[in-house]
Amino acid sequence: MKTSHEHGRQAADPHAPQGGWRGWLADKGPKLLLFARQQTRSEADAEDVLQEALVKLLGKIEAGEFVGGEEAWMPYLYTAIRRLAIDAGRRDDRRRRREESVVEDEALVGQGDEHPWFDSEGSDDETRELLEAGLKELPAKFAEVIVMKIWNDKTFAEIGEALEISQNTAASRYRYGLEALRRKLGSARRKGDL
Amino acid sequence: MDIPDLTHMDDTASDGALDVSLGAIEGQLAGLRPARLSEGLLDRLEAGLNRAAVVDQVDAPEAQVIEFPQRQRRAWSSWWGAAAAVALGGAAALWLPQRESPAVAATRAHPASSAPVASAAGKVVAAGYGRDVREASDEGIVLQGQVPHRRVRVVYMDRVVVTNAQGEKIEVERPRVEWLLIPEKMD
Numbered sequence: 297m298k299t300s301h302e303h304g305r306q307a308a309d310p311h312a313p314q315g316g317w318r319g320w321l322a323d324k325g326p327k328l329l330l331f332a333r334q335q336t337r338s339e340a341d342a343e344d345v346l347q348e349a350l351v352k353l354l355g356k357i358e359a360g361e362f363v364g365g366e367e368a369w370m371p372y373l374y375t376a377i378r379r380l381a382i383d384a385g386r387r388d389d390r391r392r393r394r395e396e397s398v399v400e401d402e403a404l405v406g407q408g409d410e411h412p413w414f415d416s417e418g419s420d421d422e423t424r425e426l427l428e429a430g431l432k433e434l435p436a437k438f439a440e441v442i443v444m445k446i447w448n449d450k451t452f453a454e455i456g457e458a459l460e461i462s463q464n465t466a467a468s469r470y471r472y473g474l475e476a477l478r479r480k481l482g483s484a485r486r487k488g489d490l
Numbered sequence: 491m492d493i494p495d496l497t498h499m500d501d502t503a504s505d506g507a508l509d510v511s512l513g514a515i516e517g518q519l520a521g522l523r524p525a526r527l528s529e530g531l532l533d534r535l536e537a538g539l540n541r542a543a544v545v546d547q548v549d550a551p552e553a554q555v556i557e558f559p560q561r562q563r564r565a566w567s568s569w570w571g572a573a574a575a576v577a578l579g580g581a582a583a584l585w586l587p588q589r590e591s592p593a594v595a596a597t598r599a600h601p602a603s604s605a606p607v608a609s610a611a612g613k614v615v616a617a618g619y620g621r622d623v624r625e626a627s628d629e630g631i632v633l634q635g636q637v638p639h640r641r642v643r644v645v646y647m648d649r650v651v652v653t654n655a656q657g658e659k660i661e662v663e664r665p666r667v668e669w670l671l672i673p674e675k676m677d
Contacts, residue, residue, distance in 0.1 A: 317539050321532055326524035329531075343531060347538050354539055414522040424522055431519075446519050474512045481515065 311357050313366055327448050328373055330413055334436070334443045335381035337388065339411045345384055349376035374444065374458050430480040438473030441466050617659060620649040624665070631674055639671040 313320040328349075332342040353372055356362040362372070413428050431439050440459065444450045452470070456463040527535070625645040632641045646666045653659055 312539075318532060318536050321527065321535050325527040325532070325535065329527060330524040343534070347535055350535060351538055412525055415525050423518065427519060427522060442519065446516065447524050471512065474515050477519070478511055478515045 311354065324370065328377065330447055331374060331440070331443050332377050332381065333411075333413055334431070334439050335378055336384060341381070341384050345377055345380040348380050349373050352376050370448070371454065371458060374448070378458070426481060426484055427477065430477045434473055434476055438469050438476065441469040442473045445470055614652045614654050614660075616650065617653045618651040620651070622647045622649070632671070634671055638674040640674050642670040642672065644668050644670060
């Protein structure tokens with residue numbers, strides 16, 4: 297009799313992408329994690345949400361409920377990450393209301409600084425840090441459009457669909473977000489930070 | 491990377507294409523590469539996908555995941571959930587017959603003639619939940635908003651008991667840690 301582990305290994309293969317899950321994760325994971333980081337309040341939440349979204353995707357594929365092929369995975373994952381992040385945020389809010397002070401949470405919030413959103417290769421560290429800080433400070437509704445547009449190659453129509461806003465709203469938010477980042481860079485230049 | 495001086499440029503973005511200065515910012519952003527996943531996270535995600543497949547593919551016809559009554563939101567929370575599900579699924583697999591065994595095939599072929607058995611086959615039913623305090627330790631005084639609090643670390647053990655189709659009980663335990671802050675009196 298095969299063990300359940302052996303069954304799992306065999307069962308994962310038919311649904312895994314070419315090159316296996318690890319290769320697919322190494323390729324797509326950075327973009328998905330960036331989006332999850334932007335959507336959540338801590339690194340731990342971002343990783344949890346990403347994992348939950350992946351498991352949901354696999355569950356749907358294996359149940360035969362997923363509509364579309366591998367090309368439809370990413371749009372599904374963005375939507376799933378966003379919804380799971382909203383749920384995680386609500387759980388956080390309820391928890392915070394129940395507990396007046398949570399030392400552990402404060403420690404977790406601080407962890408974000410230890411996990412840069414971008415690799416330092418190919419860009420100078422000051423610029424990267426400034427842009428990353430600016431992106432984190434942007435209102436989420438602007439930042440999420442920027443993240444989806446620039447690092448996930450989505451059209452405004454696709455972004456609008458994923459975020460349940462109009463295409464024009466997506467485009468406006470993108471522009472406002474970029475303008476805010478430009479002001480931040482300009483301000484840094486005036487102060488001599490750059 | 492050389493940062494162009496953007497401060498003197500036109501602030502107005504047209505409705506159409508982005509103006510030059512916004513295009514420059516866009517270019518700088520596009521030059522940043524999202525951070526690669528750490529090996530640890532890659533391991534975790536890959537294992538999570540494989541474990542999800544294990545739960546789905548366990549020979550039990552209706553393998554079920556029993557949720558703990560209160561989900562944890564920590565980084566390891568979904569991990570423990572997945573681990574519990576795998577343990578549960580794996581345990582269920584041990585009790586259930588092989589997929590192609592004659593008994594199961596007969597049940598599937600003639601569900602009406604063996605309705606009571608068929609309806610119960612593979613069912614895992616929650617039989618009880620429990621929570622024990624395993625350990626509590628005083629970690630001393632901490633300042634929280636300038637008010638001294640005593641911090642107490644409490645380790646709970648959440649427990650779910652399920653009954654499978656054969657009436658056998660399966661117990662799954664999950665540890666959970668909470669820190670309690672108790673305002674401390676000051677003289």
